[in-house]
Amino acid sequence: MQRFNTPFVYTSAQSRVVFGAGSIDFLTRELDQLGLNKVLIVGTAGQRAFNEELRLKLGGRIVACFSEAVMHTPVSVTNEAMSIVESHQVDGVVAVGGGSSIGLSKAIAFRTGLPQVVIPTTYAGSEMTAILGETENELKVTKSDPKIRPKVVIYDVNLTTGLPVAISVTSGMNAIAHAVEALYAHDTNPVIATLAEEGVRSLVKALPLIAANPEDLDGRSNALYGAWLCGICLGSVSMAIHHKLCHTLGGTFNLPHAETHTALLPHALAYNAGHTPQAIERLRRALDTISPAQALYDLAKKLGAQMSLKELGMPEEGIQKATELAFKNMYPNPRTLEPEGVKVLITHAWQGKRPL
Missing domain, CATH: 3.40.50.1970 (Rossmann fold)
Structure with a gap:
């Protein structure tokens, strides 16, 4: 706990x-x-x-x-x-x-x-x-x-119920990203941490149900409930490097919003994982896994999400530009941001690799 x-x-x-x-x-x-x-x-x-x-x-x-x-x-x-x-x-x-x-x-x-x-x-x-x-x-x-x-x-x-499965999956992963970063926010608190864990748990259970049957009202209800909780987290505490990079990539390269969150989240979480043990403990419970970053990557990929920023339209030369922009108006982050580490994070997301 x-x-x-x-x-x-x-x-x-x-x-x-x-x-x-x-x-x-x-x-x-x-x-x-x-x-x-x-x-x-x-x-x-x-x-x-x-x-x-x-x-x-x-x-x-x-x-x-x-x-x-x-x-x-x-x-x-x-x-x-x-x-x-x-x-x-x-x-x-x-x-x-x-x-x-x-x-x-x-x-x-x-x-x-x-x-x-x-x-x-x-x-x-x-x-x-x-x-x-x-x-x-x-x-x-x-x-x-x-x-x-x-x-x-x-x-x-x-x-x-009419939301296409592909959009449902990436939109749900977008919501999960809000909860993940709320768990290791510098200004998190017990209320938000509890909501974040429950929001992640609800969404990861709901998304496979929606993928199997888009009109499954239990799946849709749980996903919307989870999204609400994750939205409260987003609006209550600070976000970190994941959201900073998503805003940078979206605004600079006009990448699709939810899809960018989906491809980037496992790598941003892997970057921070060793510096936020309490957040990882909650995510392990919510995801029923030892490695939350890999579990989120595997879930999104299994449900058909595109996990490569390259395939979403980001040019390779954009990796360096995005790295530089990440250090302008920086968001607070549990791990100190190093240019080379952030560049590797973006590069792996661009390639679509499974996080280590």
Whole structure:
């Protein structure tokens, strides 16, 4: 059991969560409680049809839909959405989808202070945080502010059954990454460590069920539950080298977000493993294994995930560039960061090797 022999600080995040199959039916109630009457729905092109149906269902209080959200929240796309916010005098935002939709909603909230109701359809977990990552000029910059955090999160399991297996797996691994780094965060605490262990345990049990049967409601429910817990971890404590590198790689090389997390996580964990015994002890329990880094690699690969950054589109010359960027605005990390060690970490992920 992890022990904390030194004082710690835990701040409880204030988000209202509505969880369960069919819970999107409570959206009207949640909008009423927030007093919202001129709402903008945001999402990606893939959610356009669903969002238009939602607009018709909710009636006149939905003043517009914006379906141009994309990965890494480019500032240029946010500026387009902001023109709609201003022209329609929007008083709240509803986001439907994964990290792209939620990122855009957060970017609007950061600029306006408008309340958000978020309806996740993936396992990204960003809905539980006051963190925003925006990309401009090939650089992804992270911002933190209380107004970025959504007011309400509606977890409707039914909306995740159509999520393709490949995306379910990488999205779930993305969520696991939040919990892994929360376990060895310099500001972790007993509450977050417990949530992180449970979140990992729930997801690693759920993902094989989803791969075998995408409409398995037990698998989907456990995955969404695990993602929620991992999202709380992400929003409560600091992240480390894994998240720093994912932001760097995503913003610089426009790599797919969840897939990059999946390929990089086992190597980042292996880099830190010898310097964080309490985190490894919890991960061994959650994964039922001696080697958590190898277990995560094997699970993702078995379920069909691409484990090579090269195959995800990263050029080989990007290894050196990413190494250099890792040392700018560094995140706290349990193991001292050495340029050669970080370069090896990135190189192994680029090659898709199983971690040692």
